Amino acid sequence: MHPLLRVNGLRRSFDGVFAVREVDLEVPRGELRAVIGPNGAGKSTLFNLIGGQLRPDGGEVVYDGDRIDRWPSHRRARAGIGVVFQGARVFRGMTVLENVMVGAHGVTRSGFLGAVTRAPRHRREEREILGTARECLARTGLSAWADRAVDALPLGQQRGVQLARALCGRPRLLLLDEPASGLRAAERAELAALVENLRTDGLTVLLVEHDVAFVSRLADRVTVLDLGQVIAEGTPTQVRADERVIAAYLGAEVSA
Amino acid sequence: MRTTALVLAAAAAALALPVVLDGRQLGIYVLAGLAAMVTVGLALLMGFAGQISLGQASFYAIGAYTAGLLTVNGVPPLLGLAAAPVLAAGFAAVVGIGLLRLRGHYLAFATLAMQLILLSVLAQSEWAGGAIGLQGIPRLSVGGIELDEDVHYAYLVLAGLTGTLLVARNLVASRVGRGLRALATSEVAAGASGVPVGRYRLGVFALSAAFAGLAGGIYAFYLGYLGPGSFPVLLSVEYVVMAVVGGLGTVSGGVVGAVAIVLLVQVLNDIGTRPGMPSYAPSVLSYAVYGLLLVIAVLYLPRGLVPALSRRDRS
Numbered sequence: 001m002h003p004l005l006r007v008n009g010l011r012r013s014f015d016g017v018f019a020v021r022e023v024d025l026e027v028p029r030g031e032l033r034a035v036i037g038p039n040g041a042g043k044s045t046l047f048n049l050i051g052g053q054l055r056p057d058g059g060e061v062v063y064d065g066d067r068i069d070r071w072p073s074h075r076r077a078r079a080g081i082g083v084v085f086q087g088a089r090v091f092r093g094m095t096v097l098e099n100v101m102v103g104a105h106g107v108t109r110s111g112f113l114g115a116v117t118r119a120p121r122h123r124r125e126e127r128e129i130l131g132t133a134r135e136c137l138a139r140t141g142l143s144a145w146a147d148r149a150v151d152a153l154p155l156g157q158q159r160g161v162q163l164a165r166a167l168c169g170r171p172r173l174l175l176l177d178e179p180a181s182g183l184r185a186a187e188r189a190e191l192a193a194l195v196e197n198l199r200t201d202g203l204t205v206l207l208v209e210h211d212v213a214f215v216s217r218l219a220d221r222v223t224v225l226d227l228g229q230v231i232a233e234g235t236p237t238q239v240r241a242d243e244r245v246i247a248a249y250l251g252a253e254v255s256a
Numbered sequence: 257m258r259t260t261a262l263v264l265a266a267a268a269a270a271l272a273l274p275v276v277l278d279g280r281q282l283g284i285y286v287l288a289g290l291a292a293m294v295t296v297g298l299a300l301l302m303g304f305a306g307q308i309s310l311g312q313a314s315f316y317a318i319g320a321y322t323a324g325l326l327t328v329n330g331v332p333p334l335l336g337l338a339a340a341p342v343l344a345a346g347f348a349a350v351v352g353i354g355l356l357r358l359r360g361h362y363l364a365f366a367t368l369a370m371q372l373i374l375l376s377v378l379a380q381s382e383w384a385g386g387a388i389g390l391q392g393i394p395r396l397s398v399g400g401i402e403l404d405e406d407v408h409y410a411y412l413v414l415a416g417l418t419g420t421l422l423v424a425r426n427l428v429a430s431r432v433g434r435g436l437r438a439l440a441t442s443e444v445a446a447g448a449s450g451v452p453v454g455r456y457r458l459g460v461f462a463l464s465a466a467f468a469g470l471a472g473g474i475y476a477f478y479l480g481y482l483g484p485g486s487f488p489v490l491l492s493v494e495y496v497v498m499a500v501v502g503g504l505g506t507v508s509g510g511v512v513g514a515v516a517i518v519l520l521v522q523v524l525n526d527i528g529t530r531p532g533m534p535s536y537a538p539s540v541l542s543y544a545v546y547g548l549l550l551v552i553a554v555l556y557l558p559r560g561l562v563p564a565l566s567r568r569d570r571s
């Protein structure tokens with residue numbers, strides 16, 4: 001069976017400077033893959049190329065057998081790619097619950113006419129969306145915040161809202177860009193348990209994280225990026241022993 | 257609870273007013289209602305798609321001319337009225353494909369240009385009555401009953417506005433509406449959540465045009481005469497001011513803004529047409545006050561009257 005995600009020779013530059021260059025990546029179904037690397041290594045750029053927020057200059061992204069690198073992001077969401085951004089990309093002015101309900105967009109269909117006429121099918125779907133959103137909030141431990149304005153939440157919790165929103169779209173591939181930053185130790189442990197759970201459910205997860213301990217405990221395999229290139233790949237133990245990784249990444253961490 | 261009471265009170269007032277108003281005031285009522293229909297759509301567009309249209313009066317004009325031309329050429333008036341929003345929305349969908357790629361100021365300029373082009377085409381087209389305009393539009397008749405008094409049109413406008421508000425309210429509270437509100441604050445996150453950003457933006461643009469087109473259709477039957485001069489650029493500016501003052505991204509803001517500005521314009525007209533005032537006084541005064549209102553609204557009420565008032569209500 002083909003891997004869920006395959007990236008071939010992916011390239012993307014900004015103003016002539018490569019952020020991602022000739023990246024190859026294969027992620028089998030059900031794997032939890034960590035992507036690590038120093039600041040500016042190109043991790044978020046790689047995620048944006050997979051999620052559809054950016055178009056590549058070259059190379060290909062194949063998801064579940066489809067070449068998706070020219071698809072708009074909403075089509076990729078529909079196909080089952082869920083995203084949690086590094087920044088607090090929430091929908092200001094809406095409640096936490098409404099934010100999460102938006103996540104169901106890709107897996108629901110009622111449109112303009114149904115909404116305006118309040119057709120029974122539309123009302124039924126609204127109830128379903130509400131139910132799913134509440135489940136996702138419960139799963140991310142945010143139920144108590146459901147009716148609060150999302151702007152009122154601390155940044156770490158806003159990322160939790162993004163995670164709940166992504167789960168509401170029933171993803172098969174989840175891209176998590178530094179989901180633990182801004183969380184306290186206890187919250188990190190909860191997040192780790194949740195991610196573990198999601199993997200048990202069969203989700204394939206791509207995780208960017210600076211906290212090496214956090215990554216080592218969770219990840220099946222680790223891909224290390226530096227200056228836009230893959231410099232190592234393997235199990236957490238293998239990668240931590242890799243000299244280039246120590247020099248490029250862990251070295252930077254130690255000296256920082 | 258308090259909101260429900262307010263809405264009921266406003267509805268009761270709107271229902272009772274046509275009976276008690278005199279002829280001139282009824283005219284103001286009709287114009288305010290029509291402006292409110294246009295503004296409700298524009299507030300959706302500006303609030304949810306984050307787009308400023310300086311050409312919203314074009315869709316009003318298209319609706320008016322559609323209804324007028326069809327009925328003058330023998331189409332039943334009700335059919336002409338129904339065609340008005342459809343054609344306006346279709347036109348918006350076609351130009352929107354190109355225009356909505358533009359952001360911010362560019363879209364404002366492009367929609368302004370669209371209106372100028374439309375006005376000059378209308379003024380030069382024989383079939384549309386040219387610069388003189390379209391005369392002798394029959395009055396609307398529904399089921400054999402001819403609407404020939406201003407009171408009838410006041411209620412017709414009220415019905416149109418109610419329909420517009422219901423559509424807007426149901427939409428905002430729905431899946432599509434959540435998608436629209438989401439894309440207004442973060443296109444990137446909305447797209448990643450499965451919201452087809454471009455299509456939705458085009459959709460609100462067309463919807464706002466449909467509201468304006470319907471209002472224009474009613475206007476054609478109400479006045480019985482149309483000319484390019486009935487749809488000046490100032491009218492488009494007026495709608496933007498109404499939407500901003502009332503509150504973008506709210507459903508009732510359009511109504512509040514429209515009523516407030518129409519009443520204000522009446523006051524200004526009274527002042528501007530006093531004996532001794534130069535002939536250009538009314539238009540200079542309106543432009544000055546619109547400019548001033550926009551600045552004040554942006555500085556002190558960035559989200560408009562309705563959100564400001566309801567926030568106070570909550571705290």
Ligand SMILES: Nc1ncnc2c1ncn2[C@@H]1O[C@H](COP(=O)(O)OP(=O)(O)OP(=O)(O)O)[C@@H](O)[C@H]1O
Binds near residue numbers: 014045046
């Ligand atoms: N939109 C952009 N415009 C210009 N340059 C960009 C843009 N996005 C990223 N870059 C550049 O591309 C490089 C890779 O950035 P990227 O955000 O992918 O790194 P990262 O590995 O996610 O870093 P961090 O750990 O700090 O999040 C950096 O040099 C960055 O400055």
Ligand SMILES: [Mg+2]
Binds near residue numbers: 043044045086177
């Ligand atoms: Mg990053």
